[in-house]
Amino acid sequence: MNADWLDLAPSTIHRGIQGATPLLLAATGELVAERAGLVNIGIEGMMLIGALAGAAAAWAGGSATAGLLAAAAAGALVGLLFALWTVGGARDQIVTGLAINLLALGATGVAAERIDATARAGSGEFVAPRFASLLAIDAARHPILHALLAHDAITWLALPLVVMTAVALRCTRPGLTLRAVGENPEAADTAGVRVAAARTFAAAFGGACAGAAGACLTLSISNRFQDGMTDGRGFVALALVIFGRWSAVRIALAALFFGGLEALQVTLQPRLGSRVHVLYPAMLALPYVLTLLALALRSGQARPPAGLAIPYRRG
């Protein structure tokens, strides 16, 4: 192990935490939705819409915070669309989620091209202002502190969000209501819980989280939108929920692990030498292979909410 590799560790850790943030946000939203009995495959599309809405609002308003709020709002709106179909209409959740993914991929592509054209017509560029690091730490003098703490507002917001979600689900009355709706909607309904309202809220919350996760990609990790830039992150977030066995803390740890893998890819890519064309795709496949392996080894112990993916209709 030479000094060169040691020098790379802090930047990899920094990038890993940054890369874990969108996964963590999206997975936390999915956790709440799944605890309420909704499987949202459309999380990938909601992230894409959040990424574009965030970039567009930040570009137009000149503020990254405005972008984040717009992204969460756009995600929540798509979440409500999902709820209209799956809760209000009791339609199949998987089909609805898939349709939302296709719709989002197409709609963001068309809209981004329009915004791009508008920006260029005003002799500008469609580039969003990025979030700045909240703590100014000199990376050269304190590399480890910088790697662990010099993060922007989205990353710092993600942490309390996970803690609050975990506490709310476990210890509060609304959290209990939500879980009851996911485990046994009939019983919850009999006990006077408004099942449809609870599930609709969960879908909107999941959408808002996915939207914010998308904003990470355009306001924190990079500063411009690209077609299909979520690149499967929504599906990885979906896997993290199962992998973390519907517990917020385990999900957070898993998200950090996957963020780290992503950071390692960036660090190692220029150092793969002549075999890069073969080794780099292998590295890109690794997170998915590991997810599959982890699911194969662990999912036997997991117990999903009993009412998961089953539409509930009164009557």
Place this chain on the structure above:
Amino acid sequence: MRHAVRALGASMAAAAAGIAVLLAVAWLCGYPPAAVLRVFAQSVAGGADRLSATLLVACPLLLTGLGVCVAFRCGVWNIGAEGQYLVGALAACAVGIHLGTWPAWVAAPLTLLAGVVAGAIWAGLAAWLKLARRVQEVLSTILLNFVAIQLVAIMVHGPLADPLSAQRDTTSSIAAAARLPLLSSRHGLHAGVAIALLAAVGAWFFLRHTVPGLRLRIVGANPIAARLARLPVTGYTAGAFLLSGALAGLAGAVEIAGNSYYLTARYGAGYGYTAIAVAMLARLSPPAIVPAALFFAMLDTGVRGLQHADLEGAASFPTTLTFAAQGGVVLLVAWLAGPPKRTGET
């Protein structure tokens, strides 16, 4: 009967809405709708070569759509047609390159068989994960899609790389003997289109008129009743996975052996995802998958035609519009189909 008419009406309405959305967006983007419609029709069916281009897109959509249909009919949520299609193409390419000295009547079927087996194996992984390790196939098949994309990249840059290609990002072409015969050499229309139609007839006959087909549908419609009736639910579930993967793999192999002849590092065309829209629009009925595949193929060639057309309006026509139309059609079909029946409800 009334149900069938209603289903047909719902699908027609959804398809019409898809076209309407496309026109509306084009209009919002500043393109004149009349010109858009004209160019669209021109690029879909204006002349024999345009028509055969549409049929060439419909062919893989038909095969992958049938695969999705068989799986969904058995209650297997195989979202992995894209990955199964890719490994099918990969295997067909790997085998087809080496069949130069073989007679065509062996080489071409062998190439297709390689794709069928590879697709079935890829789906079989998800089947094993579901049946032995209780991993939801919705997730495992999606994750396997991403693995398949990188597997193609690894093989194209590595073992299968064409030594003559400077970038080493394509494979060599498959042997002439391994290629599918052309129905019309001028338009590149290959025998795979006939194979796809035969597969549709076969899938219809299997699901509708055979005992295993009926049992597969029972397992999908009501697994509890199927178990009570002592049907081998596990066996049928595994069978549905394998059959659906085999059909998607065949689609990939047909595309290699009939259309492209070699692989590139970024080969996926998204047929495997469109296949789900095809199957949903057809309401999971094999005969209806033929027009549904044609419809989405039209959408694809039409929008690509618009992109290359010289329309008034500065920017190039957005091709991602195809995905939006697909998603819109699926959402609408899901809505119009009504909520699923409850067990015991007729």
